[in-house]
Amino acid sequence: MRTNSLLPRLLIGAYLVVFFGYLLGPLIVMSITAFNSPSFPKMTPWECLTFEWFDVLARDERILTGIENSLIVGVGTVILSVIMGLSGALMLTQIWPKLRATYYTIVIAPILIPGVVLGISTLVFWDRISIMLGMSTGGILHNGIFLTILGQSTFIASYCMLVFIARLQRFDTGLTEAALDLGATPVQAFRKILLPFMKPAIGSAAVLAFLASFENYNTTTFTFGKFPTLTIELAQKVRYGINPSISALAFIIIVLTIIGALIHEIYRRRQQLALANGAPVAAVSGGFQLPKIFRGNPAAIILVLLALGGASTIWFSQSYSPGVCKMDVREQKRLIQEERIKEIRAKRQLELQQKQLKSPDSSGDIKSDAPVTQSPGKGAFGNVFDPGNLDKAAPKSETEKPAESPGKGAFGDVFAPKNLDKATPKDD
Amino acid sequence: MTKGVDVDLENVWIRFGDFVAVREANVNIKGGEFFSFLGPSGCGKTTILRSVSGFLEPSDGKVRIGGKDMAGIGPNKRPTALIFQNLALFPLMKVWENITFSMEVKGASKAERRKRADELLDMIALPDQGDKLPSELSGGQKQRVAIARALCAEPDVLLLDEPLSALDLKLRQHMRTELREIQQRVGITFIYITHDQGEALTMSDNVAVMRAGIIDQIGTGHSVYNDPATPFVASFVGENNVFRGKIKSIDGDMALVSTNRTGELLARIATSAQGKMNVGDSAMMFIRPEACNIAEDISPAANRFTARVKHEEFEGQIYNVFLEGAEGKEIKMSLVNVGKQRQSAEDNNLTLEYMPDQAVVLPAGELASE
Numbered sequence: 087m088r089t090n091s092l093l094p095r096l097l098i099g100a101y102l103v104v105f106f107g108y109l110l111g112p113l114i115v116m117s118i119t120a121f122n123s124p125s126f127p128k129m130t131p132w133e134c135l136t137f138e139w140f141d142v143l144a145r146d147e148r149i150l151t152g153i154e155n156s157l158i159v160g161v162g163t164v165i166l167s168v169i170m171g172l173s174g175a176l177m178l179t180q181i182w183p184k185l186r187a188t189y190y191t192i193v194i195a196p197i198l199i200p201g202v203v204l205g206i207s208t209l210v211f212w213d214r215i216s217i218m219l220g221m222s223t224g225g226i227l228h229n230g231i232f233l234t235i236l237g238q239s240t241f242i243a244s245y246c247m248l249v250f251i252a253r254l255q256r257f258d259t260g261l262t263e264a265a266l267d268l269g270a271t272p273v274q275a276f277r278k279i280l281l282p283f284m285k286p287a288i289g290s291a292a293v294l295a296f297l298a299s300f301e302n303y304n305t306t307t308f309t310f311g312k313f314p315t316l317t318i319e320l321a322q323k324v325r326y327g328i329n330p331s332i333s334a335l336a337f338i339i340i341v342l343t344i345i346g347a348l349i350h351e352i353y354r355r356r357q358q359l360a361l362a363n364g365a366p367v368a369a370v371s372g373g374f375q376l377p378k379i380f381r382g383n384p385a386a387i388i389l390v391l392l393a394l395g396g397a398s399t400i401w402f403s404q405s406y407s408p409g410v411c412k413m414d415v416r417e418q419k420r421l422i423q424e425e426r427i428k429e430i431r432a433k434r435q436l437e438l439q440q441k442q443l444k445s446p447d448s449s450g451d452i453k454s455d456a457p458v459t460q461s462p463g464k465g466a467f468g469n470v471f472d473p474g475n476l477d478k479a480a481p482k483s484e485t486e487k488p489a490e491s492p493g494k495g496a497f498g499d500v501f502a503p504k505n506l507d508k509a510t511p512k513d514d
Numbered sequence: 515m516t517k518g519v520d521v522d523l524e525n526v527w528i529r530f531g532d533f534v535a536v537r538e539a540n541v542n543i544k545g546g547e548f549f550s551f552l553g554p555s556g557c558g559k560t561t562i563l564r565s566v567s568g569f570l571e572p573s574d575g576k577v578r579i580g581g582k583d584m585a586g587i588g589p590n591k592r593p594t595a596l597i598f599q600n601l602a603l604f605p606l607m608k609v610w611e612n613i614t615f616s617m618e619v620k621g622a623s624k625a626e627r628r629k630r631a632d633e634l635l636d637m638i639a640l641p642d643q644g645d646k647l648p649s650e651l652s653g654g655q656k657q658r659v660a661i662a663r664a665l666c667a668e669p670d671v672l673l674l675d676e677p678l679s680a681l682d683l684k685l686r687q688h689m690r691t692e693l694r695e696i697q698q699r700v701g702i703t704f705i706y707i708t709h710d711q712g713e714a715l716t717m718s719d720n721v722a723v724m725r726a727g728i729i730d731q732i733g734t735g736h737s738v739y740n741d742p743a744t745p746f747v748a749s750f751v752g753e754n755n756v757f758r759g760k761i762k763s764i765d766g767d768m769a770l771v772s773t774n775r776t777g778e779l780l781a782r783i784a785t786s787a788q789g790k791m792n793v794g795d796s797a798m799m800f801i802r803p804e805a806c807n808i809a810e811d812i813s814p815a816a817n818r819f820t821a822r823v824k825h826e827e828f829e830g831q832i833y834n835v836f837l838e839g840a841e842g843k844e845i846k847m848s849l850v851n852v853g854k855q856r857q858s859a860e861d862n863n864l865t866l867e868y869m870p871d872q873a874v875v876l877p878a879g880e881l882a883s884e
Contacts, residue, residue: 258600258602260598260600260602261602261604261605263569263589263596263598263602264596264598264602264604265604265615265619266569266588266589266590267567267568267569267589267590267594267595267596268590268595268615268616268619268663268664268667269590269591269616269619269620269667270590270615270616270619271590271619274619278615278618278619279604282606283605283606
């Protein structure tokens with residue numbers, strides 16, 4: 087039995103590893119690169135723990151305005167989508183039953199239409215309207231924020247509506263009738279009965295709308311005008327090459343998401359736990375009871391640890407300076423460099439001596455050996471210090487090229503980018 | 515407390531498309547009365563209630579409350595309060611907020627509302643429960659909160675839409691007495707909807723029995739039970755044995771019916787049918803199970819009939835004896851348990867007798883479906 091079940095268990099284990107690796111791997115790699123000092127996001131080789139990319143991020147005007155625009159658009163979209171979604175859902179409950187299916191199809195259609203199409207049509211439509219109204223091109227109807235909010239809301243409102251419909255299906259219309267019967271006006275009945283009932287759904291719809299708006303690219307790309315959102319900025323940045331400040335941003339977003347999810351989970355578990363223990367509903371939905379959280383609630387403990395970790399990270403980042411480490415790395419590299427230079431010099435001297443002292447026949451033998459021992463050092467540094475020498479050496483080392491390149495790539499980049507430009511065509 | 519006011523339905527018709535839910539309803543409910551609409555589900559009694567509370571406008575006819583025509587007046591402006599079948603307590607509000615909702619929408623202060631809620635909670639014997647949520651209360655408690663909420667609005671008319679149907683039997687019986695008590699204390703008009711004839715008979719001053727949108731009979735519980743106006747009322751209110759046949763002779767308010775299977779039987783002509791029946795008319799005769807008895811003298815007579823016993827049932831305070839009747843139907847006889855072991859008569863013929871004035875003759879008509 088045991089041997090039989092071992093294989094499937096291993097397979098399941100392997101599958102889980104692959105699955106979670108696939109899901110979380112990129113996020114982890116991205117997060118790690120945010121703390122590595124090389125200026126291109128990479129995890130290996132690990133050089134120095136650094137927080138400079140957060141600084142770079144904080145100083146990047148384009149990213150910051152992008153975030154700002156995203157937040158403005160997000161808030162606008164949330165407000166507009168929640169209102170439209172709620173009215174759409176309420177309409178569905180009021181409409182003549184025979185029309186209900188048709189109406190549902192119509193209002194749900196924006197979800198099925200590609201975002202690109204929505205973006206273009208939003209742009210074109212409001213442009214037409216603007217022209218019809220005789221407004222200037224600088225007017226509100228050409229404003230990027232306005233258009234982006236409208237464009238995103240066209241389909242995000244439908245998402246919100248789905249959330250509201252699900253909640254409304256559990257609403258007892260008798261409650262509204264009871265309120266009316268007790269003398270409430272229809273507005274009072276809506277405000278005091280239906281709206282409180284819809285509150286959880288409004289919350290989830292708002293979160294959903296905000297996230298959908300924040301991450302939207304394909305609709306926004308047509309409508310943003312002079313107000314690029316974060317996704318637009320990121321896409322533009324990637325086109326010109328990136329540095330780890332983007333990883334830093336990713337890390338911040340990941341952490342915020344995890345904290346949000348944990349808070350939600352804690353809240354949910356606490357309610358469940360309390361209800362399961364027969365606590366009155368009023369107590370559960372009431373005030374925040376801190377001590378209770380920690381009893382048998384790992385999520386809470388994790389959150390506290392995370393908060394502590396965050397605080398200590400901030401403190402650490404302020405007191406710790408990666409400068410020392412960077413100096414060390416530089417020093418280390420310089421030492422290696424120097425050693426190699428010495429080696430090369432020594433060899434060159436040796437060669438010279440051999441040329442001078444020994445017979446021309448024997449010098450030929452040595453020469454043929456030389457590229458093999460020299461090549462790693464020479465590839466990387468030879469051109470730095472003695473380009474003239476390289477010219478001679480290069481044709482010889484052509485056969486050695488594969489062996490050379492890693493060394494050259496790594497160090498040539500860092501220490502002599504200009505020389506690299508010259509070296510590359512020659513090596514090729 | 516407010517004195518109840520009259521509620522009048524004048525020639526009320528309510529239609530939904532081609533479907534007629536209520537047909538020509540004429541009802542006069544006096545102020546301070548406990549009035550019930552009794553009928554099977556789907557007979558239009560809830561529709562009538564909704565037209566009184568204002569959720570429906572009658573297609574035709576008039577609804578008057580306290581003599582005032584209610585046409586065009588919304589539910590929130592009528593002096594009525596409705597207790598819903600599912601109670602419709604606001605789940606997100608505390609009990610006291612539920613009770614005083616009608617004051618809240620009028621802008622009463624919190625202290626004022628709290629005070630009134632405590633008074634009403636005392637009245638419904640739920641003191642100190644005001645800060646709970648409705649979901650934390652038991653069925654009977656919710657019931658009482660719903661009543662308190664409706665009374666808090668100080669209505670002239672309280673409408674109750676089968677409010678006891680969700681409760682278990684014991685609680686239902688208890689709430690019946692309680693409702694009646696509350697009604698007598700506050701003195702307002704109660705209009706009660708039910709399909710349970712027990713509820714209607716025990717609580718009401720007057721009962722309207724409805725069938726498929728038509729009010730068949732309005733009267734006290736006693737008259738509805740003992741002197742039904744139609745075969746439907748006779749068969750719907752309480753249990754009844756029906757005998758089909760033709761009128762053989764009429765003598766004053768008594769008629770001799772020649773039944774299809776059990777011979778000629780004598781019975782009283784129902785008040786509503788008196789003077790309207792002729793010899794030879796097809797008729798239905800009804801005898802209540804408790805009106806039957808085992809005959810001492812088995813010689814044929816106009817108030818005796820013989821049938822074969824199919825099976826018997828012991829129910830505690832009564833024995834039920836089922837006999838073979840016409841058209842495959844059973845005749846039920848209920849005998850009071852007087853403490854003696856009864857000799858089973860299964861598969862034997864048994865002769866029953868009854869008091870002729872406890873049996874009712876009506877023109878043949880529609881019966882209540884089982």
